[in-house]
Amino acid sequence: MAEPTTAGRQFDAEALPHLDALYRVALRLTGDPSQAEDLVQDTMLKAYRAWQQYRPGTNAKGWLLTILRNTFINDYRRRKLEPVATDLEAVEPHAIYRAVEDVDPEGAFFAKIVDDQVLEAIDALPPEFREVLVLSDMEGLRYGEIAETLHVPVGTVKSRLFRARRLLQQSLYEYAVETGIITPREAPHA
């Protein structure tokens, strides 16, 4: 058994700690645990082979996520991304807040929605919006890191995140009403 090389040790130290995050993102991108496993494994091997391109001390997590996403797009995704209309003007930032402010002004209903339902609603988002929301709000990446990972301007990240959050709030609000977690105020009788 050969001694691990310096490059090998560096890779282990910088890349392996991000396996959990890579696996979670892979799950949301593929929607399938066994595909997610294959995607993470392919990503780690590609990353190791490209390790000399990584600048030590920079953002290893972002670098790995870029490889994961590129691998997903090239080798895993069956259908092409359809461009999504971003009619931001049509959405009020606080539309759902407005709908619940009389019965649940601080959004306590979000705490009552189980994780599986949250994930199902996230998986139903259009892919462009889903990936930004996952990287930002589930994995805690900053705008700049997401922009680098997705190769889009920061402004695009912000507008997709805005739209993703509105769509998700809308769908979880509808779920909460259907299941009785929230009882909207009766519409006034005419």
Add this chain to the structure above:
Amino acid sequence: MHETLDCLDAIAWVQDYLKHELTPERTAELRAHLERCPPCFRYVRFEQRFLEMLERPAQGCTCPEALRARIERELSREMEQG
């Protein structure tokens, strides 16, 4: 010092504020507004609750041990080949 931040501006800044990506000046301006505007304050709480919900699923979700072991095996094979 502006005293003119209205609710529409405040609401437009909330996303960046909650991601800690608002400039310090705007952060101060927004906080001053939130102190005197209960509806906007409640709106920020609403968005915070929403974000807390999104942080939950990651907590229990880690890379399966079998996958981790497989990757480490594959990597040491690569490393031996040089």
